[in-house]
Every structure is written in C-alpha cells, then in structure tokens.
Amino acid sequence: MAMRTDAPTRREQILKEAARLFAERGFHGVGVDEIGAAVGISGPGLYRHFAGKDAMLAELLVGISGQLLTGAKRRVAEADGSGRGADASGRPGGAGGASVGRDAEAILDSLIEGHIDFALDDRPLITLHDRELDRLRDSDRKLVRQLQRQYVELWVGVLREVYPGLVEPAARSAVHSVFGLLNSTPHLGRAGSLPGRATTAELLHRMARGAFEAAAGERAQG
Template sequence: MPSQPSPVESPRRAQIRREAARLFAARGFLGVGVDEIGKAVGISGPGLYRHFAGKDAMLADLLIGISQRLLTEGRRRVDAAPDAPAALDALLDGHIDFALEESALITLHDRELLHLPEAERHQVRSLQRQYVELWVTVAGEAFPGLGEDARACVHAVFGLLNSTPHSAVAGGDQADPAMAALLHRLALGALAAAADRTTG
C-alpha cells in the first residue's frame, strides 16, 4: 500500500481520499459506510474497490499519508534553509498551512488512529517520531536555551497548531493569511519565552 499519493494518482482516487477524510472526520470511521463514500463521489460503493481495497485501506492510506507528507516536506524545508532560525520558520509555515488547509486530516488522526491495524499504526508512529525529532533538533539549534525541554516545547507547539480544526477559520481551500501569521507569532513567542525562562 502506498504511504503517500502517487505522482500519477488518478483524479478519482484523490477525490475518494478527500471525501473519505471529510466523512470520517465529521462522523467517525465506524459511522461511515463504503456506500456513503461512493455516493459522495458519484460512484457505487463497490466501485470504490477499483481504487481502494476497502474502508480500512482508505483510513490507512490517509493516516500514513499524513505522516509521510509532513516528514518529507519538513525535511525538504530544513535542507533548503540557510540556518536554524530560517529552518524553524519554514517548518512552522509548512505545518501551519497543513493545519489550516487539512483540518479534516488532523481530526481524523486524533480520533481514528486506534482503528488502524497494528502494523500500519506502528508505521504512523515511526513517521511521527521522525517528524518530532526533526523539529526538536531545529528548535534546539534555533533556541539553545530550550535544552532538555526542547521536546516538550515542540509537543506544546504542535498542540497549539493542531488545535486549528476547532477554529471557524480552519478547513478552507487555502490557509487564512492572518490566522497563519498569528499562529506563527504565537509558536515562536512560546519557544522564545521557554528558552528565556530556562536560561534566566
């Protein structure tokens, strides 16, 4: 099973993925049937099996894809940055855009990870750990005063950024620039304050 969308993915498969994410987030994985997903994209429920092996496969594809996408894009942004502060800014921008544009996926991850089979759940957790470690390294370099608190601070920043599905401005086709800028300032301010308190 691919862990992220293929570059040659069909528009229909992408549409199924979007609608499945929306429905799972709104009503829960167990509360949505294959026929309902099919109706949302204009095909019969059994017709979905030409694109996914079943509802479980859709959920695994979505949740593994979230984690792989964040890690791949995060590494790309860090590699392209000239220094640690720029890398942290780039990580923040990428995660904020994702949080504002893909709020259904964040809700889906928070609620439905337990429904994945053990092997797929392990894969998601492994990708998540790598993503966290990327942030911990960059945040620690950008704010050396964080010291051993860097990991806890990164998780706190994720809590802030991932709370956006509960905001009325989240979930649009594009990230709201004002909200994106606010979240960026809040996250940087929290890290800076934590670093100052540690060294003060």
C-alpha cells in the first residue's frame, strides 16, 4: 500500500487510536472518552467526526477492505506495466483473465509485499476483523465481504498466471491459506519483540511464495 507523506487528519488519528484500543480491550471495553483522550480531545468532541463507536468500527473494517483492494489493483497495474490493470471483476487484464505474461511473477511478489505491509502495519485491524466483524450492520458486513471477495479473485487470477496448471478452486484455497499465514502477525508478539520489520517481511514473503509453490507442486503431482 502507498506510504503517506502528509500528516494524518484528526479523523484518521481518531480511527487509528480507536483501532488500537478496540483491539486491546474489545469493542465494549472502550468508551468514547478514552478514545478522545488518546487523541487529545473530549469524548463528546468525537461526535463532530463520528456518530459513535459503531460508525468508527464500520469505517475501520470497510475502509481497510477497500484500501486493500484499491492498493492491489494499483500494484497489478504498476507491475504489469501495460496499463491493463484489473477489470471490475478483479481479474487481471479483463474478465477473460488475459495473460499478464512475463510480469506475472513480479505482480504476485508485489501483491504479497502489499499484504505484508498491511499485516505488519495494521495489526489491530486484523484483530478487529476477527473479533468484531459480526457487530457491523448487515449492509456494512456485506460490503466488507464483497470487497474481500474481489480482493481474493484478483489474487487468484494472478496466481493462475504464475502457475497455469493450478485449477481455480485450488488457487482460491491457496490464496486463503496464505492470507491466514500473513494475517497471523497479531500472534507474533509485540512489535518491539519481532526480529525487525525488514527481516520479518522477508520471512513472511518467503513463506507465502513457498506455500504457493507447494500448492502448485502438489497439484502437478496429482
């Protein structure tokens, strides 16, 4: 995902602290006063930015799903270099899954790098998704699922370009498995206890590629 160079807005600051507190204490364990104190404003002052905690949670979970999809589409377009990018279905090069040719490996590596950035930099959001998704309104939860499906299908299309013998169901299972691997970062301990961001990112990348290689190799043997 793209790195921001400008200062975060007050709204973004509120969301960041809300995510951290919700992940640490649970949604019901945090009050608006605590969130306000974390960003230096009164609890009631939060209502100038959000209708309440439910609105914060929805924006966090819908927002990160949308950001992941948008970032992945951008990475496909940049790594492909042809300007085709991904169509509305999330498939690279068009609904028919037109070949991304020799750039497929670079595209897959770029997608993995983007998801690793998320997994290392937004660990509270992974915890929130696992614990609190069911608290969203039906419409927001459906939107999260829709965005996630598009994100998965984009990966599936690229993966099958890299490993042409990998059938679609197996590719989809492999993508979900790798997401599970990368999204395990909240269980790795506190950020300060990790061996270093670059080292951890490199390890996760090797493990993700190894998992895809194993899935493709097992399919080829079958």
